[in-house]
Amino acid sequence: MIPLIPEWAHHYGEFWRAIRIRNLWFIKLRYLAVVMLLAFTISGQYIFQFYFTSNQFVALLTISILILLYNIVIQQTRKYVGCIPDKFNCLHLSLIQMALDLISLMIVVYYTGLIESPLHLFFIFHMIIGSLILPGYLVYITAGIISVLFGLLAMLQRYGLVEKYFIIGLYTNNRPQTLTYDILFIIIFTLMLFISVYIANKITRQLYKREQQLRSTLEKLNEAEITKQKYIIGIVHEVKTPVTATHSIIDLIINKFVGPIDIEVEKKLHRAKQRTEETLNLLNDILRISRLKILDVKSAEEIDIVKLFESLIDKQLELVKTKSITLELNDKRAENKKIKADTILLELAISNLLSNAVKYVDQNGIIEILLEDRDGMLFIEFSDTGIGIPKDSLPKIFTQFFRASNIDRSKHSGTGMGLAIVKEIIEMFGGNIVVKSPSRIGDEQHPGTTFEISLPYNFKPNRYDIFVVNNEDYLSNRNEF
Amino acid sequence: MAFIAIIDDDPDILDASSLVLKSKGHDVITANNPNDGYKIVKSKKPDLIILDVMMDEPDDGFYLAQKFRKEGITIPILMYTSVSKAIGLDFGKSEMVPVDDFVEKPISPEELVNKVEALLKVKEVK
Structure with missing residues (x-):
């Protein structure tokens, strides 16, 4: 499998959670896209007089249905795709989705007039979304492919090497426009794609970096807490040792191991013994709570x-x-x-x-x-x-x-x-x-x-550790993600 | 009566334990660190070892107990602990801690005598 995941995210639960939620979000969005594309095609044909050619009309309907079909397949497979970095995981699923979407979009844009299509702006939208989840180099490569393909198709179309599919009903004068317009358009389009990727990428990276900092700070805090508790345990033990010895000695005297004692002295000794017991109880309780705080409950x-x-x-x-x-x-x-x-x-x-x-x-x-x-x-x-x-x-x-x-x-x-x-x-x-x-x-x-x-009832050890990814957990709660 | 070795780094505990056990007629030998403790057990072969869990290092007592068992010394070991058993997280009788019984500090003379007698009885039966 292609290593799509940044090293630090391998065991970072939030990263995977975000990917899974975004995948679901894309699926829902795609259903909306199908509806909109169908509405565009049918209303264009029958209400707004776009004068689609039959080829255009059939192509747009076919692509709508194809998007619908692959979306259903993705939605079904999504449930079985986990978050194990070395296997086919939800990030690979995101990549496949993006590839399919871009191919579909390219076809739709081609059949609605390429440069003249109002739909080409969706490429920029896809680039931004891609930057949110995929590694930078992949998105840059994708942006490059799109620009080259887009420019190439536009030129081939201009010189009649591929079929032209302008939406005739949208224009008042003849298409295509001048060569300068086309070249300028392609340059600006390419620039737009790359700038979007660059900015979106930068912001995402910064966000992830912040998260990383937060994570290491949290870890340091935990360590500091454990050090503190261990320090307390150490001191309490040191204090406990002489108190324990004192208690034992008093007990020895009370039990007459050292010889007979006066009744008044015995009374006072009993009092002294009680006070040392109180101290020991307190020390034991402090020990208990410190131990609890450093205890990592692993089993239930x-x-x-x-x-x-x-x-x-x-x-x-x-x-x-x-x-x-x-x-x-x-x-x-x-x-x-x-x-x-x-x-x-x-x-x-x-x-x-x-x-x-x-x-x-x-x-x-x-x-x-x-x-x-x-x-x-x-x-x-x-x-x-x-x-x-x-x-x-x-x-x-x-x-x-x-x-x-x-x-x-x-x-x-x-x-x-x-x-x-x-x-x-x-x-x-x-x-x-x-x-x-x-x-x-x-x-x-x-x-x-x-x-x-x-x-x-179902306590899970480490439940609050958002940094641990638990594949089983995600798959069993798949409906929540 | 029996011959008992007590190994603990606290002189007052050594003193108190010796006093109690001697009053019951036992012979007592003491050591205030793990090394001397090891030596007296090897040379004097006592009937029972009383061992404090914490000496210079927190686990000294355990290591010494393990060392005895590894060398085939089967003398019963009674361990002094100062960790409250109520929380139960620290130790129980198991492979890791090859001792026969525990006495929690502070030591009550009565409990000490009872546990010592019980362990000596088991030894006799064997």
Whole structure:
């Protein structure tokens, strides 16, 4: 296959997407062209007195039908043409379309008077379109061929070596015009073609260059983010090491491995141990979120969401019982459709929400989990009758290190990282999470919180990477392009 | 009782672990870097190895464990990790990580003793 594609575009999804969309656009435009050509021919013949010769009339009708036929063929094949650079791809299809169009146009122009044809302006239009998708050299060659062929035919026609097909009804005096007119016309026509190609080409190249710059900037940004997260991980580990050691030593003393200790000292040591535990929890949460940010989710497995919920609820059962919490899981979907995601991450997100609910719900509280299908996505509603979230805290609730203003810090320990992690994970799988307080089931004393999560069933890793071209994806969504 | 080698670069962790294990009647030998750790295991042939995953380099513990296994040393290895297992992304027991069990830092004396006893029991059965 002829390498039509610039090197950088080989794996550049947007480039291929644009080509495919343009191909479809050309097909639609071509149907319009057929209609217009037929209208031109028939109205010229029967309404406007163009005085087409029978040859002209038949030729124009035939070419209209030919354009229609090859357009149908292209439209059908288009669906099976992918975006693999080394094989026959959509760019080759564009090239074939352009060649067919130019041949048809040349025939139409020839049968309507060549130099005198009002239709020759369409050549310029084709040159501009060609410059948008095809490599420069190909378009220049095409422009050269058209100019030479056009000039040659005009001269041959003038000296009677090929049949003349002027539209007699369009002129008041005799054709052809003077030789000077013809030569001037051909020169200007050629110039027009090349200038159009040059300008269109230049603009397109510049646009592509901009895109390239954008792309490398984006890559650099991603790299910087990863470097930043790795730096954080490194520092947190360094800080964690001495805290861990301190914790171990305190534990050792409390457990009397070093010898008997005073009861008052033991109390203080317990307090010290608790404080180091808080620090460790915070450090672990920071590690978790940094790891999440540099994690490239490459695989997605099928998950039975009901089972996942049940197993996570089981883990909280003891606490649920001691607090006499009513916990309900309600699957309202028609079928238990499996969801594609990473089990460990999804578990982490949901267990975070669940333990939050259990933590902030009072004695005899209610936790209700609803599963529904909404707009082809899995919709999870997570409501409780806990302490709720004050209005001023709601917008910041997913921010790292943020804890709502109504939390009694001596009663509920926490790092303020849990919900940030949840949001990070849900968004990683193309989902969305919103928070509402008071919750759907809350009352004045127990306002509670509702979390609404929507998750696509078919999570595709790398979905947001516009720079990766996925041939399979394009072919399976062919109707969208 | 058993003879246990502890390899960790943090002197406080070495100290704390030794203290706990000695109180249970075990003999303990320590090393504070992978090289010395390798040497004491080769020369003293302990019944159990306790190995920290991170020493000078983040994966030192893994490499040392792999080295032991490659050389046919089948002594059970208990690994200290400081990475939260909750996220589960880092390691599990597999070919890549040829260890028998993990203890997550901070180490609780009780957990350490339990895991050590369990591994020693398995060894006896074998």
